[in-house]
Amino acid sequence: MECIKCQIHSPAAVKQALLTIASMCSTQENAKDILRERDGLKFVLNILISDTDTGVKEAAMFALGCAVESNVFSQKQLCQRSVFVYLHKLLSSHQSGVRLIQTASFFILTLTTINSMGQTLVRKSECLEVLLELFKSTLPVSASVRKKPTVDLQSTELWTNVTSALSACVNNPQNEENQRLCSKVFPHAFQLLQDGTESHVLRPLASFIGLTVANNVLNQDRAEQCGVLEVLISAIDRVLLRSSQYHSDLQLAVALTNTIDTIITDHTRNAARCGSLGGIRLFLRLLQTELEPSAAVQVVLTLAHCTDDCRKAAVVYMIPMCMTLYSAGIHLWCDARDV
Structure with missing residues (x-):
């Protein structure tokens, strides 16, 4: 953090320092607690919100995602309405590139996993609605089209991240309201399943459908009817x-x-x-x-x-x-x- 403060006007240096923080949090569980206890989460969040450099934003979100992943106390500190409102702004902006949206989806995944507060905020901030639109728009429905070399690999990776985030929003713990909203994309999800054989598409899709339907009679009915x-x-x-x-x-x-x-x-x-x-x-x-x-x-x-x-x-x-x-x-x- 001191390195960032000293080189705050150098986007490249700030980005590298943030990626180092992300790496430390990914490999050392106690690093997450140390970062939080030294106000590091607020520090990195301020960089995310205030910096205009896209690379720095991506690195800041990635660092925050790694810092809150599987850490209840860090999740709780960052589960604020203002954070989700900002993420909604990034997700819905036409100026946001694929990598930025992909990183925002990862951040949402870490905030909502096994966290009912995060699940509620992702819905109330309308981030969930944007994620559902991305789910429908980022991957071709036809398996034959998906296999063409012209299909952008980044788009496929974005779709995978979005689908994983949606899965975290609906279950563990079960969130019936989020399940109801996600059932709106059942027709599209089933079209993706129709003739697909690619494991990297079918596995996250199967997980999303299963978690959206689990213990929900209405969604079980909807799925069968489709x-x-x-x-x-x-x-x-x-x-x-x-x-x-x-x-x-x-x-x-x-x-x-x-x-x-x-x-x-x-x-x-x-x-x-x-x-x-x-x-x-x-x-x-x-x-x-x-x-x-x-x-x-x-x-x-x-x-x-x-x-x-x-x-x-x-x-x-x-x-x-x-x-x-x-x-x-x-x-x-x-x-x-x-x-």
Whole structure:
């Protein structure tokens, strides 16, 4: 901080010092507490708000994000309405470049993760609305278009950051109002899922949908009405049909299965719909692959939720096979616990 004070008129020196602070906070947990206790958070925040150099702003936000990440006391100090209002200004300004918006999204992610106050402020400051617009506008809907070399890598990275921030805004802890607002982009999210195979798109997308739907009956209904079960089952099928299944492919299939689980848990109609679409057979196929124990247990739990209270003959016919796999899943779970 003293270095910054001495070279405050040199953007390059200030930026480098801020990045050093960010690095220290990322690698040393006690550095976050030291920075806060010495009024470093306020100091860096003042630089962010007052400096006009874009590079310095990016470095200041990144440093603040690293400083509050997984630190309740630092989160609490920076969870102010004025901070979110300023972030809204950056996110919505046409003069803000991709890197600046990307860094602002990361900062919001760190402020809202496991923090109900941050979740409330992100909504009341209308940052959430801007993030939802960015979610819809920064990534092409068509998978074939996304694979073209003309698609900017920075835009894809921005979309990933925005999606991660949205995921933090809706759950852990659950925020029903934010979940309701985020359900507005379900049609667009499901279009992205429609024919995609890219793990770097499908994994954050599956996480966002799952967290937005979890423990929310209205959103479970909305998701099913938009046809997401068909889309998710089709996506898992595409992954399993690949000629060579890598570990990352199986991880993706399990992530998509987890999302289905949030849609059908404690929702009899959705569970029955999943079964009628061939979800049970698909999960059984997935269990026959080389899954890690924890992943296999998750798939078994999804199977259990899918067959719960289901009376259809097709499902009853498959119950003996399911029970065998449940038993195998329990053994896997016990083995994982022993490890």
